[in-house]
Amino acid sequence: xxxxxxLIAFFSIAAVNAQDDSTVIKxxxxxxxxxxxxxxxxxxxxxEVGPRLSGSPQAAKAVEVTKKMMEDLGAxxxxxxxxxxxxxxxxxxxxxxxxxxxxxxxxxxVTALGNSVGSGDKGVTANVIEVKNxxxxxxxxxxxxxxxxxxYNFPMxxxxxxxxxxxxxAGKYRFNGPSQAAKYGAVGCIVRSLASNVNDYPHTGVMxxxxxxxxxxxxxxxxxxxxxxxxxxxxxxxxxxxxxxxxQMLDSVKSYNVIGEIKGTEFPDEIIxxxxxxxxxxxxxxxxxxxxxxVQSIEVLRVLKALGIKPKRTIRAVMFMNEENGGKGGxxxxxxxxxxxxxxxxxxxSDEGGFTxxxxxxxxxxxxxxxxxxxxxxxxxxxxxxxxxxxxxxxIGDLKKLGTVLSNIAPDTQRYFDVHHAATDKWENVSERExxxxxxxxxxxIYLGDKYGL
Amino acid sequence: xxxxxxLIAFFSIAAVNAQDDSTVIKxxxxxxxxxxxxxxxxxxxxxEVGPRLSGSPQAAKAVEVTKKMMEDLGAxxxxxxxxxxxxxxxxxxxxxxxxxxxxxxxxxxVTALGNSVGSGDKGVTANVIEVKNxxxxxxxxxxxxxxxxxxYNFPMxxxxxxxxxxxxxAGKYRFNGPSQAAKYGAVGCIVRSLASNVNDYPHTGVMxxxxxxxxxxxxxxxxxxxxxxxxxxxxxxxxxxxxxxxxQMLDSVKSYNVIGEIKGTEFPDEIIxxxxxxxxxxxxxxxxxxxxxxVQSIEVLRVLKALGIKPKRTIRAVMFMNEENGGKGGxxxxxxxxxxxxxxxxxxxSDEGGFTxxxxxxxxxxxxxxxxxxxxxxxxxxxxxxxxxxxxxxxIGDLKKLGTVLSNIAPDTQRYFDVHHAATDKWENVSERExxxxxxxxxxxIYLGDKYGL
Numbered sequence: 046x047x048x049x050x051x052l053i054a055f056f057s058i059a060a061v062n063a064q065d066d067s068t069v070i071k072x073x074x075x076x077x078x079x080x081x082x083x084x085x086x087x088x089x090x091x092x093e094v095g096p097r098l099s100g101s102p103q104a105a106k107a108v109e110v111t112k113k114m115m116e117d118l119g120a121x122x123x124x125x126x127x128x129x130x131x132x133x134x135x136x137x138x139x140x141x142x143x144x145x146x147x148x149x150x151x152x153x154x155v156t157a158l159g160n161s162v163g164s165g166d167k168g169v170t171a172n173v174i175e176v177k178n179x180x181x182x183x184x185x186x187x188x189x190x191x192x193x194x195x196x197y198n199f200p201m202x203x204x205x206x207x208x209x210x211x212x213x214x215a216g217k218y219r220f221n222g223p224s225q226a227a228k229y230g231a232v233g234c235i236v237r238s239l240a241s242n243v244n245d246y247p248h249t250g251v252m253x254x255x256x257x258x259x260x261x262x263x264x265x266x267x268x269x270x271x272x273x274x275x276x277x278x279x280x281x282x283x284x285x286x287x288x289x290x291x292x293q294m295l296d297s298v299k300s301y302n303v304i305g306e307i308k309g310t311e312f313p314d315e316i317i318x319x320x321x322x323x324x325x326x327x328x329x330x331x332x333x334x335x336x337x338x339x340v341q342s343i344e345v346l347r348v349l350k351a352l353g354i355k356p357k358r359t360i361r362a363v364m365f366m367n368e369e370n371g372g373k374g375g376x377x378x379x380x381x382x383x384x385x386x387x388x389x390x391x392x393x394x395s396d397e398g399g400f401t402x403x404x405x406x407x408x409x410x411x412x413x414x415x416x417x418x419x420x421x422x423x424x425x426x427x428x429x430x431x432x433x434x435x436x437x438x439x440x441i442g443d444l445k446k447l448g449t450v451l452s453n454i455a456p457d458t459q460r461y462f463d464v465h466h467a468a469t470d471k472w473e474n475v476s477e478r479e480x481x482x483x484x485x486x487x488x489x490x491i492y493l494g495d496k497y498g499l
Numbered sequence: 500x501x502x503x504x505x506l507i508a509f510f511s512i513a514a515v516n517a518q519d520d521s522t523v524i525k526x527x528x529x530x531x532x533x534x535x536x537x538x539x540x541x542x543x544x545x546x547e548v549g550p551r552l553s554g555s556p557q558a559a560k561a562v563e564v565t566k567k568m569m570e571d572l573g574a575x576x577x578x579x580x581x582x583x584x585x586x587x588x589x590x591x592x593x594x595x596x597x598x599x600x601x602x603x604x605x606x607x608x609v610t611a612l613g614n615s616v617g618s619g620d621k622g623v624t625a626n627v628i629e630v631k632n633x634x635x636x637x638x639x640x641x642x643x644x645x646x647x648x649x650x651y652n653f654p655m656x657x658x659x660x661x662x663x664x665x666x667x668x669a670g671k672y673r674f675n676g677p678s679q680a681a682k683y684g685a686v687g688c689i690v691r692s693l694a695s696n697v698n699d700y701p702h703t704g705v706m707x708x709x710x711x712x713x714x715x716x717x718x719x720x721x722x723x724x725x726x727x728x729x730x731x732x733x734x735x736x737x738x739x740x741x742x743x744x745x746x747q748m749l750d751s752v753k754s755y756n757v758i759g760e761i762k763g764t765e766f767p768d769e770i771i772x773x774x775x776x777x778x779x780x781x782x783x784x785x786x787x788x789x790x791x792x793x794v795q796s797i798e799v800l801r802v803l804k805a806l807g808i809k810p811k812r813t814i815r816a817v818m819f820m821n822e823e824n825g826g827k828g829g830x831x832x833x834x835x836x837x838x839x840x841x842x843x844x845x846x847x848x849s850d851e852g853g854f855t856x857x858x859x860x861x862x863x864x865x866x867x868x869x870x871x872x873x874x875x876x877x878x879x880x881x882x883x884x885x886x887x888x889x890x891x892x893x894x895i896g897d898l899k900k901l902g903t904v905l906s907n908i909a910p911d912t913q914r915y916f917d918v919h920h921a922a923t924d925k926w927e928n929v930s931e932r933e934x935x936x937x938x939x940x941x942x943x944x945i946y947l948g949d950k951y952g953l
Contacts, residue, residue, distance in 0.1 A: 078657045203532045206881055242931055401911050427660055430884040457855050457911065459932040477696055478913040482660070
């Protein structure tokens with residue numbers, strides 16, 4: 046009887062908790078959908094600050110603006126965490142054209158890849174060798190490649206339902222392609238934009254040089270012009286391609302992560318971090334990538350404060366600097382956490398766009414994953430269909446070394462790579478309801494993680 | 500032993516079938532995502548045809564264009580099904596303003612409600628009585644309402660995660676509001692646009708008069724101006740509102756449903772219908788509502804033909820005419836099916852926008868629902884999370900009387916009412932991947948329904 050009684054008591058408590066949790070999550074979600082400021086925060090970040098590549102004046106302004114947002118919502122403490130960041134600048138002129146026999150030309154829509162060296166004003170003029178992948182490149186070798194421009198025409202696979210899978214597969218050509226081409230004596234590199242749609246917007250993104258080979262200029266070409274160029278190469282009248290970039294890497298500059306926190310009432314030394322990255326590429330407003338993740342994280346603090354929810358543990362919203370072309374903000378956050386011996390129990394990143402939330406990824410011990418997964422029924426009615434194993438994000442990844450359970454919000458992925466790193470990644474292309482609903486789900490999972498511990 | 504053997508055989512066949520089905524569904528989905536024409540069909544419907552309200556020249560052009568699309572993809576038979584449709588026209592001038600003391604005015608963004616009578620050029624000028632709902636209206640009664648304009652300011656509830664629920668709740672003010680106001684002597688009616696966002700686009704939509712009361716002019720005001728007007732009513736300097744519409748209902752005209760079919764090889768008399776509605780409101784391109792449903796239905800025929808899948812049963816794609824302001828196409832399709840004694844086993848409608856597919860609704864006997872639900876594991880990897888009870892659509896609803904199992908594709912609902920019935924419902928606001936993925940899921944469920952019967 047005693048056992049039975051205990052069981053009944055246990056289930057009763059569990060039931061009450063589930064009911065309480067359900068009520069709190071409904072309050073959180075309602076408040077975010079009715080009174081939430083995420084969309085207005087995002088407007089400010091996109092329209093009043095604008096593109097904010099690391100080291101730029103706009104990145105500095107974004108630091109000030111988000112610091113003020115968190116002060117205004119009443120965070121217990123808001124501070125800047127200094128870090129040195131690379132300062133790459135696009136420079137003024139970047140252009141490209143196909144040159145046909147007789148002097149006729151066709152303008153290509155291109156943009157320099159992030160961190161690449163410029164060609165200088167004289168540009169690069171050479172024959173173009175198209176390859177579908179690295180195997181083709183290696184097979185052609187120095188004999189064919191030397192003195193030419195290599196054009197990687199590897200499309201994102203449209204049949205992968207999760208578009209991040211296609212991005213991962215195609216991404217190596219953008220990141221490693223230039224040096225792999227330079228290994229065989231290429232003088233320039235053109236990469237098909239990593240985009241899931243076909244139009245004339247080039248998509249930039251980071252590349253990295255292998256110091257064993259010459260650093261050659263590298264550009265992304267719009268998907269439409271990638272298809273055009275591929276056809277032009279079959280035309281005997283096509284001679285060469287000219288392209289010109291004036292980007293350069295300047296000296297590193299001082300910048301900051303922006304951190305706001307609500308102090309825990311019971312276990313203030315246990316830290317729960319959530320964040321996005323504050324820097325963006327320079328071509329657009331960085332609305333989905335990753336203004337969304339930033340404003341959602343700020344919104345989590347806002348709704349907790351607005352509803353008077355006092356977390357047991359310390360909740361930190363972090364605007365990480367320099368995710369796009371260096372990761373220095375994430376590095377610094379980890380290093381300081383480690384140096385200070387901070388106890389980071391849980392970290393969540395939002396860096397997959399401000400779209401309808403559909404799931405969470407969790408990277409941690411099996412039992413912790415199972416515990417978090419047991420909360421799924423509380424979130425299902427809001428469209429969270431899935432809590433899966435494996436998760437995290439570029440900025441919080443190192444915290445794993447401190448034993449932190451990592452997570453990421455996983456929104457619908459269909460539209461992300463239409464706009465990612467392109468001029469179309471702007472505020473107008475974010476849905477207010479989608480952005481807010483995801484923020485509400487982040488706040489709800491953070492609430493549960495704080496309440497029950499991990 | 501025999502029983503055991505039979506069981507093994509049964510499970511083996513089931514396993515082989517599941518594997519086959521999985522392979523076919525992958526082929527269907529891959530082909531739709533790689534070679535699918537739904538997005539291009541939609542471009543034609545939006546950009547080359549444009550807004551296509553019943554009775555308009557564009558509606559007639561849409562009939563021709565979609566007929567040709569189905570002929571071109573090789574449908575076994577394509578024909579037009581004649582029906583008479585109401586012919587409501589907006590007329591040229593529609594405008595509204597708030598009049599302040601001293602003659603100052605504020606322009607309101609408005610549009611006439613579909614099927615409403617016009618005010619004529621002289622317009623309506625009167626005091627405005629704002630009500631939140633019908634209870635308030637009834638409480639005020641004739642004493643307060645008579646001679647005035649009633650303004651229904653009932654917002655779509657942002658806390659409903661499924662936005663159709665909020666639309667349903669608010670929709671009665673648009674449809675019934677004018678006559679309910681006229682009952683108490685109102686001279687005009689203003690309805691807050693049924694929109695989930697706040698901006699300056701008015702959203703039209705159908706209304707219906709109750710013949711017991713005078714027919715008064717009725718307009719929708721943008722959500723932004725609904726909020727402005729509500730505030731202005733607290734301002735002692737505000738006097739009246741003027742609005743003017745020149746819409747009118749002309750004589751009914753001849754129009755058509757457009758039907759394309761692939762004849763069944765084994766059970767040609769068993770018909771599976773899928774469709775969307777070809778007419779749209781006149782303010783925009785009807786991209787989500789419901790160009791998407793039309794082109795997805797055509798795409799289902801295309802992919803079956805392209806992959807050489809020969810259905811056992813007859814598959815029909817139907818472009819229904821006049822869903823928006825009369826439903827005459829749906830009526831006609833049902834009447835003819837009934838008169839001919841056709842055996843309609845399954846019907847699916849797509850009329851909730853061309854967004855990421857997340858589920859299907861099914862209305863039919865419990866055992867049939869369970870059978871269809873058992874196919875869910877085949878669709879999960881494509882993002883279909885749910886097959887729920889209850890479903891159908893305005894155009895296929897009557898088929899239930901013939902014993903037809905009804906269904907609808909249920910896409911993500913967060914963005915639909917941002918654009919629904921407003922000038923923003925255009926091709927650019929449809930995502931190619933989302934549209935195609937939903938078409939692939941429709942084709943897959945149709946494939947299974949055809950293969951196994953219902």
